[in-house]
Amino acid sequence: xxANALFTRSEMIGFAILACVIFLLLPAVLDTFRLNLFGKYLxxxxxxxxxxxxxxxxxxLSLGQGVFFGLGGYCMAMFLKLEASTPENTAxxxxxxxxxxxxxxQLTALPWWWEPFHSLTFxxxxxxxxxxVFAFIIGVAMFRRRVGGVYFAIITQAFAAILTILIIGQxxxxxxxxxxxxxxxxxxxxxxxxxxxxxxxxxxGILLFAVLFAAQFVRRSKLGRLLIAMRDQEDRVRFSGYxxxxxxxxxxxxxxxxxxxxxxxxxxxxxxMSPTLVGIVPSIEMVIFxxxxxxxxxxxAVYGALLVNWAKTTFSESFPELWLFGLGGLFIAVVMAFPxxxxxxxxxxxxxxxxxxxxxSPAPASPAQQSTPAE
Amino acid sequence: xxxxxxxxxxGAIFAMQGFAGLILFSVFVLMALGLAIIFGQMGxxxxxxxxxxxxxxxxxxxxxxxxxxxxxxxxxxxxxxAMILAFIASGALGLFVEWAMIRHLYKRPLDTLLAxxxxxxxxxxxxxxxxxxxxxxxxxxxxMMGSMPVTDxxxxxxxxxxxxxxxxxxxxxxxxxxxxxxxxxxxRAINQNRVMAGAVGINTEWTDRMTYGIGxxxxxxxxxxxxxxxxxxxxxxxxxxxxxxxxxxxxGAASLLGTIASxxxxxxxxxxxxxxxxxxxxxxxxxxxxxxxLMIRPQGLFAMKLRK
Numbered sequence: 245x246x247a248n249a250l251f252t253r254s255e256m257i258g259f260a261i262l263a264c265v266i267f268l269l270l271p272a273v274l275d276t277f278r279l280n281l282f283g284k285y286l287x288x289x290x291x292x293x294x295x296x297x298x299x300x301x302x303x304x305l306s307l308g309q310g311v312f313f314g315l316g317g318y319c320m321a322m323f324l325k326l327e328a329s330t331p332e333n334t335a336x337x338x339x340x341x342x343x344x345x346x347x348x349x350q351l352t353a354l355p356w357w358w359e360p361f362h363s364l365t366f367x368x369x370x371x372x373x374x375x376x377v378f379a380f381i382i383g384v385a386m387f388r389r390r391v392g393g394v395y396f397a398i399i400t401q402a403f404a405a406i407l408t409i410l411i412i413g414q415x416x417x418x419x420x421x422x423x424x425x426x427x428x429x430x431x432x433x434x435x436x437x438x439x440x441x442x443x444x445x446x447x448x449g450i451l452l453f454a455v456l457f458a459a460q461f462v463r464r465s466k467l468g469r470l471l472i473a474m475r476d477q478e479d480r481v482r483f484s485g486y487x488x489x490x491x492x493x494x495x496x497x498x499x500x501x502x503x504x505x506x507x508x509x510x511x512x513x514x515x516x517m518s519p520t521l522v523g524i525v526p527s528i529e530m531v532i533f534x535x536x537x538x539x540x541x542x543x544x545a546v547y548g549a550l551l552v553n554w555a556k557t558t559f560s561e562s563f564p565e566l567w568l569f570g571l572g573g574l575f576i577a578v579v580m581a582f583p584x585x586x587x588x589x590x591x592x593x594x595x596x597x598x599x600x601x602x603x604x605s606p607a608p609a610s611p612a613q614q615s616t617p618a619e
Numbered sequence: 620x621x622x623x624x625x626x627x628x629x630g631a632i633f634a635m636q637g638f639a640g641l642i643l644f645s646v647f648v649l650m651a652l653g654l655a656i657i658f659g660q661m662g663x664x665x666x667x668x669x670x671x672x673x674x675x676x677x678x679x680x681x682x683x684x685x686x687x688x689x690x691x692x693x694x695x696x697x698x699x700x701a702m703i704l705a706f707i708a709s710g711a712l713g714l715f716v717e718w719a720m721i722r723h724l725y726k727r728p729l730d731t732l733l734a735x736x737x738x739x740x741x742x743x744x745x746x747x748x749x750x751x752x753x754x755x756x757x758x759x760x761x762x763m764m765g766s767m768p769v770t771d772x773x774x775x776x777x778x779x780x781x782x783x784x785x786x787x788x789x790x791x792x793x794x795x796x797x798x799x800x801x802x803x804x805x806x807r808a809i810n811q812n813r814v815m816a817g818a819v820g821i822n823t824e825w826t827d828r829m830t831y832g833i834g835x836x837x838x839x840x841x842x843x844x845x846x847x848x849x850x851x852x853x854x855x856x857x858x859x860x861x862x863x864x865x866x867x868x869x870x871g872a873a874s875l876l877g878t879i880a881s882x883x884x885x886x887x888x889x890x891x892x893x894x895x896x897x898x899x900x901x902x903x904x905x906x907x908x909x910x911x912x913l914m915i916r917p918q919g920l921f922a923m924k925l926r927k
Contacts, residue, residue, distance in 0.1 A: 305729045385914040394664055394728050395917060398864045399910055405861045406906045413899025524861060528736055535733065568744035575737025579730045580723060 250457075250464055254595065258543045259456070266449045276438045283445040283513045285553035286452055288313075290506025292533040292545035293459050294499030299531070300539035301468060302495045303475030304392065308382075308400030309503050309530045311407050312375035314522030316504025318411075318418075319374055321517035322358060323367035324427040324435075344426070349416030358417075364431060371508040372501045379500030383493035390489070392478075401524055408523035423518025427511070435512060448509045452546070455502050459542045462498065471495060532571070535578045538587025547586055632894060634773050640890030642779040642848060645786035647882035649841030650859060651866040652793050655878040657834035658867055660810045661827060663721055664732040668863065669856020670742035671835045674712060675705035675842030676757075676851040677750060683757045683846075695760040702843045709839025710832045717831040722824065739857065746853040754852035763847065778847045785844045793837065794875060806830050865909050870920050877921030885909065 251259065270282055291309045298304045331340040337347040342354050360366045382403065386396055411418045419425070427435065434440060462468050474481045474488055482488045511517045520526065529552075537548020552574070559567040582588060650672060657665045665671075682701035686694045716738065724731045759778060766776040797803040805826045808816040817823045845851070866885055870877030885905060892901035913919070 299729075305732070307732075386917075389914065389917050391914075391917040394662070394732070395868060395913075397664075397729065397732060398861075398868055399913060401861055402865055402906055402910050406903055406910070409899050409906075410903050413897060413903065525857075528733075531733065565744065565748060568740045572737040572740030572744070575740065576720065576734050579727075579734040579737070580720065583727075583730070 250460060255460070255543075259453075259460075262456075262543055262546060263453065266452070267446070271442070271445070276441055279445055280441045280513060281557060282550065282554075283441070283448050284510060285550050286445075286448055286546070287506040287510040287513065288530060288533055288553060289452065289546040289549035290455055290509070291499075291503040291530045292537060292549045293455055293542050294502035295531060295534035296537070296539060296542045296545040297459055297462060297471070298495055298499040299534065300541070301463060301475065302471040302492060303478075304492060304496060305397045305531070306400045306496065306499065307397045307524070307527050307531065308404045309499070310522045310524075310527030311400075311404050312379060312500040312503035313507040313510070313526075313530070314407065314411075314517070314519070315375045315378060315507065316371045317507030317511045317517040317521065318424065319361070319367055319370040319504070320508035320511040321424040321427060322361040323364060324430060324511065325424050326358065326362055327430070328426060328428040343419070343424070345419045345422070345424075346416055351416045355417055368508075372504050375500040375504035375507075376497045379497045380493060383496045384489075387489040387492040387496075392492075401527070404522065404524045404527045408519045411519040411522065419518075421519060423516055423520070425516040425518075427515050430512070436515060441513065444509070444513050448513065451505060451509065455505065456542060456546070458498075459502075462495070463542065467491060467494070529571075532575055532578070536574065536585050538585030538590075540584060541587030544585055544587030544590075551586070631773050633891070635775075636891050636894045637887065638773075638775050638779065639893075640887040641783060643890055644883050644886035645779075645783045646841070646845060646848070646859075647863065647866050647886050648786045648790060648879055649782075649844055650838065650863045651870075651878050651882055652790060652875070653834040653837035653841065654863050654867050655870070655875060656793070656797075656806075656837065657831055658864075659874070659878070660806050661725075661830055662728055663725070663831070664728060664735065664864075665831075665834070666732055666735040666860060667716075667739035667742060668835075668838055669858070669860040670739045670746075671709045671713060671838040671856075672842035672845065672859075673746060673851060673853070673856040674709050674742070675839030676846045676855070677746065677755075677842075678705040678708050678839070679843040679846045680750075680755050680757050680851060687758065695762055698760065698843075698847075702840055705839040705843040706836040707839075709842070710836030713835025714828055714832040716835075717828045721831060722827065725827075739860075743853050743857070750853065752853060754850040754855070756850040757846040759847055782844050782847055785840075789837065789840060790875075790879060796833070797875060802826070802829060865906070868919055869909050869913060871918060874919075874921040877919055881920055 266286070271279060274282060291313050294312075295306070295309060298306055325343045329341060329343045334340045334342070334344060334347070337344065339347055339352045342351065346354070361370070382400070386392075386399065391399070411423075412421045414420075429435060435444065470481060470486060470491055474486075474491065478488060507517070507521075510521070533549040533552050534545050535548070536552050537546065538544030552571075555570065556567060559570055578585060584591075650668070653671070654665065654668050657663050657668070679698070679701040682704060683694075683697055686697035690697075720734055720738070721731060724734060763778045763781055766774045767780070768774050797806065805816070805821045808819075808821060809823050809826055813823060842851070842856075849855075862885075866882045867878055869885065870879070870881030888908065889901055889905045892904055895901075896904065
């Protein structure tokens with residue numbers, strides 16, 4: 245195999261295993277309700293993949309990924325809400341034809357920036373474009389001025405706070421704290437039925453693999469190597485003549501776009517979007533998905549999102565009090581004991597033994613996996 | 620929007636809102652001081668800072684209940700003991716956390732952020748299990764109740780004045796510790812050059828631990844003062860953590876004066892805007908302005924000139 249191929253052999257096996265898990269194993273063993281839950285978890289892994297690129301490879305820790313997830317989700321929800329609010333469905337309102345929460349808040353006309361969301365094409369475009377443009381503005385403002393590390397994290401966190409307060413405060417335009425609920429159909433196709441949920445799960449899985457391939461492509465490209473170089477020695481990269489800020493802006497926008505797709509799929513599968521998925525707490529939880537999976541590994545990010553969310557559902561169903569202890573402990577453990585997460589354990593502990601068991605010489609791991617984060 | 624008010628009413632509104640802003644300022648200063656010590660001097664992101672503060676608030680709550688039950692004669696003075704105990708409790712927890720967790724992570728600032736966030740989740744749940752999910756209020760002594768009329772239109776609450784006095788006192792104490800004590804000198808030396816500070820015989824590990832402990836202790840006192848003007852719940856700390864970090868970053872991380880100046884401008888801007896806009900929009904606007912200014916001037920208002 246050529247050295248510059250898209251995959252090393254072990255990565256190809258990893259992709260194949262993940263595909264089997266998502267497309268064969270989970271649908272085979274889970275009922276529709278649980279499958280829909282796992283579909284929801286998978287939407288978080290879009291965000292986690294973006295974080296693995298930004299944070300793991302690029303060393304940019306964003307605590308505002310919930311903002312992009314939310315923006316994507318809200319764009320989708322606005323389209324679905326408008327479709328659900330036909331004049332016939334909303335005949336009992338004082339102003340028929342506008343979303344119910346607007347009517348409750350004494351709005352009599354649709355705000356102008358809601359108008360374009362009558363079109364599905366525009367909404368799908370906005371799902372990616374709005375988060376990317378937003379990330380671009382933040383990125384240009386921060387990275388051009390060489391703001392990074394801790395300061396960047398705090399400021400992105402402030403953005404998460406701002407957007408949450410804004411959404412909750414502007415109830416008439418955004419649905420407030422309840423979010424946009426009661427979404428019914430997509431171009432006349434009822435998204436609440438079991439068949440629709442299964443279809444959406446597969447669509448979600450295919451999109452996830454598209455995003456994974458894109459992320460893998462970035463990682464294996466020269467850009468991916470530059471990102472790691474920037475993370476470890478930013479000044480040297482700059483002195484070598486590279487425009488560090490542009491690369492950072494690009495990877496941050498890419499992560500935001502991924503998160504936006506995840507948010508839109510979340511809205512479709514779960515049937516609502518609310519500010520509880522935008523704020524500081526969900527944003528930082530998204531970082532832990534990535535950290536548990538292994539911040540350097542995009543496949544690990546998917547497993548991390550699945551595992552943490554599955555644990556969250558299981559524990560908060562049976563021991564609601566213990567879950568926060570568990571999550572808190574997870575944050576501390578993953579930082580103190582396993583900085584490279586599940587992927588690190590796999591690469592360092594399990595894979596060599598497996599290879600030994602099969603009596604093969606160990607395959608060279610990709611350069612991204614060998615390097616450790618230096619912060 | 621001014622047409623409905625007469626001149627003297629308008630003056631009174633500004634004075635009252637300004638005073639409300641001063642109380643908010645005192646709270647920000649109290650919270651930000653501890654953070655400025657830990658973040659500004661050590662570069663550690665302490666996301667659990669709010670929870671250290673809430674610990675102080677709960678200690679005050681316990682002490683006030685104790686006095687009400689066993690020493691009602693001394694009830695009017697319980698607060699001073701509560702403050703000292705809050706400092707000791709939060710400080711001791713801080714020392715332990717530094718020893719168990721933070722000292723392993725000094726080279727990875729982003730990881731301290733995640734680890735202390737985890738700590739904050741654990742502490743929140745701990746408070747919820749012990750004190751219940753509902754907010755608890757402290758019964759404040761009689762002499763702190765009521766308000767002081769200044770003119771016919773302007774009245775200022777006494778507990779507000781008390782918190783302000785406390786903020787000034789603690790700021791002075793922190794100033795003396797940082798700039799007039801041996802410990803402060805060591806902290807500043809380590810901040811400038813850790814290796815050299817170690818080479819001239821400063822025990823950097825010990826100083827780090829003390830710095831973290833004192834920063835957490837100051838947070839505890841802030842929480843104690845906080846009970847005088849609001850009630851305390853398990854998640855109250857999380858509400859303020861982003862504001863507080865912005866105050867510290869906006870002021871210029873290593874500068875105490877900057878922290879105070881930025882707390883002042885942020886709190887005044889917010890409380891004056893709150894009167895004319897809704898509370899949430901005032902908050903959004905304030906945060907946006909801060910973030911906007913930070914984008915233009917990332918080093919904050921008062922930056923130390925350092926060669927890196």
